[in-house]
Amino acid sequence: MTPATALTRYRAEQSPSLRNAIATQNDGLAKEVAHRWAKQCSVPFEDLLQVARIGLLKGIERYDPARGCAFSSLVVPYIHGEIQHFLRDYAWDLGKVPRGAIEINSKVRAIARRWQAKGRVVPLHKIAASLGISGDRWREIEEITTRHPLTDLDSAALAAVPDGEDDRITQLRRELARLPNPHRTALRLLYLEGRSPAEVAATLKLCPAELEQIAAAGLLRLKTRLEANDAH
Structure with missing residues (x-):
């Protein structure tokens, strides 16, 4: 079956299996767009590719061969749009975060860094309580900063390294800061703040099984990046 025939048939039948087959055949479009965006932001290529593939599926669903336009001319804008929507909602738009929340968040994390430099890890919620x-x-505030990563680890606890910290720990902190959410926040709450899985699941609005999968994927990604750094 030719690509044109497959698209025409899908328009008539709306078969999910045929749609997925068309998406597989055109995965190169998703990869190409994801690569472009990976050069412009800090979100890992793998995550951008997953989002790009969603845009590809949406484009396939809306493409009508009868209109006579090229398939890529409609689908590629859908892929770009899906990635842009993802970045606006979950990545680097600080403008939507209230300034007061940013200031409180930064102050709490600055205190946490000072305690950590002295060898003591104090949960952030306890520091916040001590500030009234x-x-x-x-x-x-945590919910807001979780949705906007630059107000979280990147700009606070992992952005500055305490004096005298072991190089391996420094490297671990920096790689953790590069993880996308919700992986980064889940690992921070579980391992840096020592929160229980039940607390973390409730904070992130996840069921325990989802949290377990997210944490496992985050740890695997950290391990892969650290091993890659060691190889250089």
């Missing part, structure tokens, strides 16, 4: 910030308010 209610539990509800701190959870609200």
Whole structure:
């Protein structure tokens, strides 16, 4: 079956299996767009590719061969649009974060860094409480900063390295800062702050099984990056 025939047949039948086959045949379009975006932002290529593939599927669903336009001319904008939507909602738009939340978040994490430099890890919610910030308010701030990664580890706890820290720990912290959410936040809450899986699942609005999968994927990605650094 030729690509044109497959697209025409899908338009008539709306078969999910045929749609997926067309997407597989055109995966190169998703990869090409994802590569372009990977050069412009800090989101890993693998994550951008997954988003690009969603855009590819949406483009296939909306493409109508009867209109006479080239398949790629419609699908590629859908792929770009899906990635742009992802970046606006989950990545680097600080403009949507209230300034007060950023300031409180930064202050709490600065105190946490000072304690960590002295060899003690103090949970962030306890530091917030010591500053007179209610539990509800701190959870609200965490939720906001979880949705906007630059106000989280990148700009705070992992952006600055305490004096005298072991090089391996420094490397681990930096690689953790590069992970996308929710992997980064899950690992931070579980391992840096020592929160229970039940607490973390509730904070991220996940079921325990989803949290386990996210944490495992994050740890695997960290391991892969650290091993790659060791190889250089």
